[in-house]
Amino acid sequence: MALTGADVAKHSKADDCWVIVHGKAYDVTEFLPEHPGGSKIIVKYAGKDATEEFEPIHPPDTLDKYLPKSKHLGPVDMSTVAKEKTEESPDEIERQKRIQEMPLLEQCYNLLDFEAVARRVMKKTAWGYYSSAADDEITLRENRSAFQRMWFRPRILVNVEKVDFSTTMLGTPTSIPFYVTATALGKLGHPEGEVVLTRASQKHDVIQMIPTLASCSFDEIIDAAGPGQVQWLQLYVNKDRAITQRIVQHAERRGCRGLFITVDAPQLGRREKDMRTKFTEQGSNIQDGQVTDNSQGAARAISSFIDPALSWADIPWFQSITKMPIVLKGVQRVEDVLKAVEAGVQGVVLSNHGGRQLEFSRSAIEVLAETMPVLREQGLDGKIEVYVDGGVRRATDILKALCLGAKGVGIGRPFLYAMSAYGLDGVDRAMQLLKDEMEMGMRLIGATNIAELTPALVDSRGLFSHAAPPSDNLASAVYDPLVNPGQRVGVAQAKSRL
Ligand SMILES: Cc1cc2nc3c(=O)[nH]c(=O)nc-3n(C[C@H](O)[C@H](O)[C@H](O)COP(=O)(O)O)c2cc1C
Missing domain, CATH: 3.20.20.70 (Aldolase class I)
Structure with a gap:
């Protein structure tokens, strides 16, 4: 029987960490310290669907290759998995608008x-x-x-x-x-x-x-x-x-x-x-109040x-x-x-x-x-x-x-x-x-x-x-250019500065 979203969500901590990838659940708790990209990025998805983050960076055979079969927990009924409410950032809303207005392919000439x-x-x-x-x-x-x-x-x-x-x-x-x-x-x-x-x-x-x-x-x-x-x-x-x-x-x-x-x-x-x-x-990047550079x-x-x-x-x-x-x-x-x-x-x-x-x-x-x-x-x-x-x-x-x-x-x-x-x-x-x-x-x-x-x-x-x-x-952006002399300073003004 397939697991439900609630089953997976119970394992949402670093010391008990399940994730969903392409509709299947995996227990990655013991794998966390070995992950070449660090554990934090996985823990962020503990108990949740990590497919979107996982997909571009890992070829599809990655989990079979690196995670023992005993940690492959089987299919998840995805209709029971709460969809992440990703609040769309203003940047993303703007990007979607730009996609709507994209030039026709035929308008690309080089x-x-x-x-x-x-x-x-x-x-x-x-x-x-x-x-x-x-x-x-x-x-x-x-x-x-x-x-x-x-x-x-x-x-x-x-x-x-x-x-x-x-x-x-x-x-x-x-x-x-x-x-x-x-x-x-x-x-x-x-x-x-x-x-x-x-x-x-x-x-x-x-x-x-x-x-x-x-x-x-x-x-x-x-x-x-x-x-x-x-x-x-x-x-x-x-x-x-x-x-x-x-x-x-x-x-x-x-x-x-x-x-x-x-x-x-x-x-x-x-x-x-x-x-x-x-x-x-x-x-x-901001974890426990500490800024970490995972860039x-x-x-x-x-x-x-x-x-x-x-x-x-x-x-x-x-x-x-x-x-x-x-x-x-x-x-x-x-x-x-x-x-x-x-x-x-x-x-x-x-x-x-x-x-x-x-x-x-x-x-x-x-x-x-x-x-x-x-x-x-x-x-x-x-x-x-x-x-x-x-x-x-x-x-x-x-x-x-x-x-x-x-x-x-x-x-x-x-x-x-x-x-x-x-x-x-x-x-x-x-x-x-x-x-x-x-x-x-x-x-x-x-x-x-x-x-x-x-x-x-x-x-x-x-x-x-x-x-x-x-x-x-x-360098150009931070260069402070030399300037010519400004207005002539009057004698009285100059004296008042002394
Ligand atoms: C996004 C990106 C990823 C790249 N990945 C690799 C790579 O994995 N292995 C490699 O030998 N070269 C890699 N390269 C270098 C390219 O093979 C090639 O040398 C370079 O892109 C040529 O310059 P161009 O992008 O101006 O045509 C990468 C280049 C880019 C832009």
């Missing part, structure tokens, strides 16, 4: 349009997580401005009636040289999570990189793919290498065609925008397993456990690209993690311009595939990267924003817009296929100029 809409209609906490970057967000903005310091040198009078921008990445054909890069916690933006990106990628014959920290389970994302659809795995390496080995070999068995090991995140960057939104939104809670907790001891010495081990091509994601200097060639991996992604890790990392496009001439000089450019990500918003950005020698580019936030605002149709349109821009861009620079995109088509002299970094917003 990827930045999706960002503008998402900013207005997404929940503050989700927006905070997706949009934030490290420290003063100078690298985040540099990722965009670097592309704006590169210009084209188009060829004219080339027959561009037919242009073909299909290519191959890690040996598999794909329709266009961009892929959906790995971004964690898809369900913060859309109730269905990452599978929305899978479906759009299938429609457009685009490759998807599956994040270790997806909201959907890995198998759900694989199962959502169509026949022959290419997916890669992004890997955060666990301190427990047996777990890592299981994840990698499972991915290979399920048909993943590339292993992208993230190497720029031994510790999570400090993303203050994200911290601030959580601080103001979560009532749980990095979820993001830090879910990544606490990542091994900061990961090093070059681990690479042969990865090569011994998988036949998938291995790519290092988050390389930031040519010296490390050369080391990657030496280590015998198949690729690198030049990336600063969308500006979310080391502040004052250079843009990937700049590191690419540093890297490719060295690889060519040493005859190594055919030995390794070089990818870039960060700040790609237009097909002209893709073209610039390919002209410099990238095999392809990763795109992160734009697809999250399109998905959050418009769901599958949004991601579909975003991909189509990129394809339309790509066709036009190829024609206008005089290239009919990917092989014709060469360094001669770009002027990248400005790329290395860091003369004027993007403005430092926080």
Whole structure:
């Protein structure tokens, strides 16, 4: 017989704590001290339905994996569970109004349009997580401005009636040289999570990189793919290498065609925008009259397993456990690209993690311009595939990267924003817009296929100029400007002040 809401509500304390998730009750009392996100967030839901809070952060198989079967108490008759009276905050009421007034999808003409809409209609906490970057967000903005310091040198009078921008990445054909890069916690933006990106990628014959920290389970994302659809795995390496080995070999068995090991995140960057939104939104910050800072809670907790001891010495081990091509994601200097060639991996992604890790990392496009001439000089450019990500918003950005020698580019936030605002149709349109821009861009620079995109088509002299970094917003806001002298002070007035 199913439990009732009243049965569960009796267990509403830290030393006797039941919660409901997806219509089933769980006794989590003994698990509380082990919860990577701390016990407080669970105790807040003691005796209640925690599904809404649980859902985006935990893949569906989490409870089966981490909570002993004896603590699974069975189904709850949800008609007997008192609905939480969530008083709608004025912010939420405003947001709902903005959703009603959202522009039609057809009014979005480029990827930045999706960002503008998402900013207005997404929940503050989700927006905070997706949009934030490290420290003063100078690298985040540099990722965009670097592309704006590169210009084209188009060829004219080339027959561009037919242009073909299909290519191959890690040996598999794909329709266009961009892929959906790995971004964690898809369900913060859309109730269905990452599978929305899978479906759009299938429609457009685009490759998807599956994040270790997806909201959907890995198998759900694989199962959502169509026949022959290419997916890669992004890997955060666990301190427990047996777990890592299981994840990698499972991915290979399920048909993943590339292993992208993230190497720029031994510790999570400090993303203050994200911290601030959580601080103001979560009532749980004030407990027993004490203000506690749990603002990095979820993001830090879910990544606490990542091994900061990961090093070059681990690479042969990865090569011994998988036949998938291995790519290092988050390389930031040519010296490390050369080391990657030496280590015998198949690729690198030049990336600063969308500006979310080391502040004052250079843009990937700049590191690419540093890297490719060295690889060519040493005859190594055919030995390794070089990818870039960060700040790609237009097909002209893709073209610039390919002209410099990238095999392809990763795109992160734009697809999250399109998905959050418009769901599958949004991601579909975003991909189509990129394809339309790509066709036009190829024609206008005089290239009919990917092989014709060469360094001669770009002027990248400005790329290395860091003369004027993007403005430092926080410092500007607190800067007290110098002022000119005010009114002349009369002698009598001046004397009276003495
Ligand atoms: C919300 C969000 C979550 C991310 N999660 C991961 C992750 O789990 N693993 C990873 O290797 N990179 C992650 N990244 C970094 C992306 O893979 C990629 O490097 C970056 O988003 C590219 O920049 P862009 O967003 O400007 O396109 C994340 C980025 C964002 C914006």
